[in-house]
Amino acid sequence: xxxxxxxxxxxxxxxxxxxxxxxxxxxxxxxxxxxxxxxxxxxxxxxxxxxxxxxxxxxxxxxxxxxxxxxxxxxxxxxxxxxxxxxxxxxxxxxxxxxxxxxxxxxxxxxxxxxxxxxxxxxxxxxxxxxxxxxxxxxxxxxxxxxxxxxxxxxxxxxxxxxxxxxxxxxxxxxxxxxxxxxxxxxxxxxxxxxxxxxxxxxxxxxxxxxxxxxxxxxxxxxxxxxxxxxxxxxxxxxxxxxxxxxxxxxxxxxxxx
Amino acid sequence: xxxxxxxxxxxxxxxxxxxxxxxxxxxxxxxxxxxxxxxxxxxxxxxxxxxxxxxxxxxxxxxxxxxxxxxxxxxxxxxxxxxxxxxxxxxxxxxxxxxxxxxxxxxxxxxxxxxxxxxxxxxxxxxxxxxxxxxxxxxxxxxxxxxxxxxxxxxxxxxxxxxxxxxxxxxxxxxxxxxxxxxxxxxxxxxxxxxxxxxxxxxxxxxxxxxxxxxxxxxxxxxxxxxxxxxxxxxxxxxxxxxxxxxxxxxxxxxxxxxxx
Numbered sequence: 001x002x003x004x005x006x007x008x009x010x011x012x013x014x015x016x017x018x019x020x021x022x023x024x025x026x027x028x029x030x031x032x033x034x035x036x037x038x039x040x041x042x043x044x045x046x047x048x049x050x051x052x053x054x055x056x057x058x059x060x061x062x063x064x065x066x067x068x069x070x071x072x073x074x075x076x077x078x079x080x081x082x083x084x085x086x087x088x089x090x091x092x093x094x095x096x097x098x099x100x101x102x103x104x105x106x107x108x109x110x111x112x113x114x115x116x117x118x119x120x121x122x123x124x125x126x127x128x129x130x131x132x133x134x135x136x137x138x139x140x141x142x143x144x145x146x147x148x149x150x151x152x153x154x155x156x157x158x159x160x161x162x163x164x165x166x167x168x169x170x171x172x173x174x175x176x177x178x179x180x181x182x183x184x185x186x187x188x189x190x191x192x193x194x195x196x197x198x199x200x201x202x203x204x205x206x207x208x209x210x211x212x213x214x215x216x217x218x219x220x221x222x223x224x225x226x227x228x229x230x231x232x233x234x235x236x237x238x239x240x241x242x243x244x245x246x247x248x249x250x251x252x253x254x255x256x257x258x
Numbered sequence: 259x260x261x262x263x264x265x266x267x268x269x270x271x272x273x274x275x276x277x278x279x280x281x282x283x284x285x286x287x288x289x290x291x292x293x294x295x296x297x298x299x300x301x302x303x304x305x306x307x308x309x310x311x312x313x314x315x316x317x318x319x320x321x322x323x324x325x326x327x328x329x330x331x332x333x334x335x336x337x338x339x340x341x342x343x344x345x346x347x348x349x350x351x352x353x354x355x356x357x358x359x360x361x362x363x364x365x366x367x368x369x370x371x372x373x374x375x376x377x378x379x380x381x382x383x384x385x386x387x388x389x390x391x392x393x394x395x396x397x398x399x400x401x402x403x404x405x406x407x408x409x410x411x412x413x414x415x416x417x418x419x420x421x422x423x424x425x426x427x428x429x430x431x432x433x434x435x436x437x438x439x440x441x442x443x444x445x446x447x448x449x450x451x452x453x454x455x456x457x458x459x460x461x462x463x464x465x466x467x468x469x470x471x472x473x474x475x476x477x478x479x480x481x482x483x484x485x486x487x488x489x490x491x492x493x494x495x496x497x498x499x500x501x502x503x504x505x506x507x508x509x510x511x512x513x514x515x516x517x518x519x
Contacts, residue, residue, distance in 0.1 A: 012386055016370075019382050023373035095368040095427075096361070097346045098386055168287035252347050253278055 009102060016106035017113070039073045039118045050187050058189060060218055063130040066123050067214030068186035074115040075152050075206055076177050081107045082156025083163045083170045090258045100254060101247065104160050108153045127217065137219045144212040144225065147232035151209035154236065154243040161250050164257050180206060189221075208235040268358055268469045269320040269343065269438055275351035276338055276493075279307035312338045313349065314493040320438065324469045327480035327501060329508040330490035336473050337364065339490065340440045343471070358437030358468065361387070363444050366427040372416035376407060379415045380430050388434060397433045404459065405429035406452075421449050428456045435466030442473040477505045 025032045047065055050056050058064060085103045086093065093100055127134060163169040184206050185193065193201050201207060212232050215225035222228075295302040312335045320326065330336045341347040343354060344362035370379055370386075380402055384393045402411055405425045410418065418426070428444065441460075464470050464483065472483055480487060480501060487504025489497035489511075497507040 015382060015385050019371050019374060019378070022378075023371040027373060089370075091365060092368050092370055095365040096363055096387055096431075097344050166286065166288040166291065168289050172288050252276070252350075255341060255347060256278060 009099070009105065012098070012102045013105040013109055016103065017109045020106065020110060021113075035114050036118060036121060039070060040122055042073065043069055043122055046187055056188065058221075060130045060132055060221060062126050063132060063218045064189065064214065064221060065187055066126045067217040068184075068210055070115070070118055070122055071148055071210035071213050072181070072184065072186050072206065073118075074111060074148065075155075075209065077114075078108050078111040078152040079155045079159055080170065080173060080177075081111060083159040083173060085156075086160045086164050086254070086258065087167075093258060094255060100160075100251070101157060104157050105153070108149070108156055111152070112149060123217070130218070132218050132220055135219060137216045137225060140225060140229075141213065141216045144216050144229060144232075147229065147236040148209050148213060150233075150236035151205055151239055154239040155205075157243040158239075158246055161247055161254070164254055165250070180204065186210075205235050205239055208232045266322040267319050268322055268324075269318075269354065269356040269360065271316060271318040271343060271352065271354045273352040274313050274316040274318075274339070274342055274349045274354070275311075276313040276335075276342065276347070276349050277309050277311045280310050312493055313342070316352070316490075316493070316495055318343075318488070318495070320469045320471070322468050324486055325464065325484045326469070326471045327484035327487045327504065328471055328473045328490065329475075329480070329487060329504065334490040335493045336490055337442055340364070340442050340471060340473060343438075344440055356438065360438040360440065361431075361436040362440035362442065363427075363431050364442045366424040366444050367420060368423070368427055370415075373414055375412045376415050376418065376422075376426055377402060377411045380411075380426060383427070383430055384433075387431060393434055398430065401429040401433045402426075421452075425452055425456075428452075428460070432456065432459045432463045435463055437468045438471075439464065439467040439469070440471045440473075443475070477509070480505060 043066060046069060047062055050065070051061050082104050085107050086100055089103050092098065093103075127138075159169060159173060183201065184204055185201060190198075190201060190207075208228075208231055211222075212225050212229040215222040215228050219225065291302075316335075316339060318339075328336050328339070338347065340362055341364075342349050344360050345354070346362070368383065370382055374382070381395070381398055384398045384401075405411075405428075407422060407425060410422060415423075461483070464472075470483075472480065474480055484501050487497065487499065487501045487508075488495055489504055489508045491511070496511070497504050
């Protein structure tokens, strides 16, 4: 029975994702709790520090923070997990034909499941407790996850391949993330950034990837979501093309470098 | 070759060229590259890597019923050729056309999820390995019985020795016949007792498969299994014909050619 390429990709990624979740959470059920607790604690601490200690003046700050931080955690964790995935499965890849990027796809899917759960657990109460409350724009949220997913998958692919050739890539990556965390308007609104520094912020693909999502949560405090979404799609498509280009260039060398 | 008609061609490779840049041995980290770039910026930008040719114009037709033994010294390009034929690697030049499914095994130490049991890994592996068709659960269980791993099957895969891993994987990949089957030196690893048993089972699979490429250094195995031998030397096919002649050609001509690229 022949099946289409897309179906094959989907099936194999899903098989791998289920198996890896099973393997991870068998070790410790606490592992599963940790995956959910980690973003909740991060959110709690930042909410406390920035709202109560530093007293950032902004209406519905918790909603704003959740809308930026939860996707940020998804992006960074997906990329970090994706970075190691080709190297740690080197024997498997060398043994028989398995499209290497299926391993990346599966780790993206794995993280996306965690992200969706966190979203429901953290964001739902924050929305309900906010001044804004629920609104019709929320219905567009699934659409705004698209650029987020595309950016995460593209950068994970890129880093996974880079890491095969430059084994210290994951260390460099955590350094870059810790810098980017401050340069991405997640815990502060972009309006806080003086005009002359805006270009720096605008060059950040992470910001564009998460902005439409944040806009649907709280339409009152942001630009309309649709133009942001178009921009996000542009940026994420660009990132995807870059990843595809690099993959094509390097895929043959992969088997001897791995 | 085998006086077969064009309609019996299962796989055809035309003018395959493959080369690798040698650069990747020079530095292995971003930090190293950064240091090199600062130390020698001109070289870093302008110096192009050395190119190592692996395959130089390989043409190959595989017919129904072919049992090909692929011979060649280390570095002759055997594994690279098999990787291209199985679709894992894209050649820089040339093409592979095939009418059926190609399945290839290069290594038997394939741990996927070390935390999961051998049985769970086997079911997952079956789905990944036979990726274009589904293998019934009973067939996987049959393979597991065959492996004689007994109580170890429900223990974590990470506790397996290399020989046990080989047993599991070899039993599994010998369940269902393939149209084109590529075996790249897969018999090492299993112990002597199991090797005979698995060889018999693998023979059955080989018989049922429509074409087989068998990479090995053992002339006896090739004589026993194959009806055609291809000798690869420095990325080119230097012999294609009957087994005994092929083995003689290999033994007489390749003794000193290692590393002469």
